[in-house]
Amino acid sequence: MQTDTKYIKSCLNYTGGKHKLLKQIVPLFPQNINNFVDLFCGGANVAINVNAKGSxxxxxxxxxxxxxxxxxxxTSSNEVFNTIESIIENYDLTNTHKYGYAKYGCDSSSGLSSYNKERYKKLRDDYNNRAQDSTYYDLVFYVLTVFGFNNQIRFNKKGHFNIPVGKRDFNEKVQLNLTHFMEAIKVKNIKFFCVDFREMELNLTKGDFLYADPPYLISTATYNEQNGWTEKEENDLLEFLDQLNANGVHFALSNVLEHKGSENTILKKWAKKYNVNVLDYNYNNSNYQIKQKGSKTTEVLITNY
Structure with missing residues (x-):
């Protein structure tokens, strides 16, 4: 099932973000949701495009x-944009939206990395060496993702942001994404929590709905380095979802059963209890057949309804 609905895009270009798959995923969700949980929300692409009666x-x-x-x-949109502009100006990073490419001796094809490289590293160092967190440094983090390579997010073992400089800056498209994202989270009753899924204190009941998009056990991304997701986490999550099912709470799980020659045997065995829909890059839905071996990546949405 697909729709022509215009979906809002996150202000973060998160690895594994579900924006391109929303037209397949969201129509498979229950129609009437009391409270909605976006577990492993990442860039929150799903949460900002779902309606719920409650939170x-x-x-x-x-x-x-x-x-x-x-x-x-x-924070008000004006204050957010003013702070971002001041960070860009204070560190003398490029502002092609205001001045174009010629001012920096660059063009759109070769990108802005050569001009921004040392300036970006100074901003990154100042962020990593900050004495404490603050609203200002939250927006510095955002600027780092905008000017960073492929807009990725990655921290090393010391907790330092370590993505190198990228080719783009705070251009018109990025600004529009940020504007629309802020509008959505200010209007909707969205609450953001930093917590391990095993330590959540949400008492979900019938009528509530949980969507889970965890790190994938058989694929590697910047958010899943340093053994961030192992078979233990995988089994803990599947047990948690089984408990939701036993309590009459609907859930949907995004994951991959096969990826580049590997298969998630733990997930395949577990999924036999539930309904499995294939989500492919041609945006076609079909019922999953265990014998299907055609695609290199078999991305699925597993539901208990």
């Missing part, structure tokens, strides 16, 4: 992302 809870362990979202929710 929308965004849960993620990435503290910096949750801090940013709370800052964007509570």
């Amino acid at each position: 929308i809870y965004c849960i993620d362990k990435q503290r910096e992302v949750i801090r940013l979202f709370n800052t964007l929710k509570k």
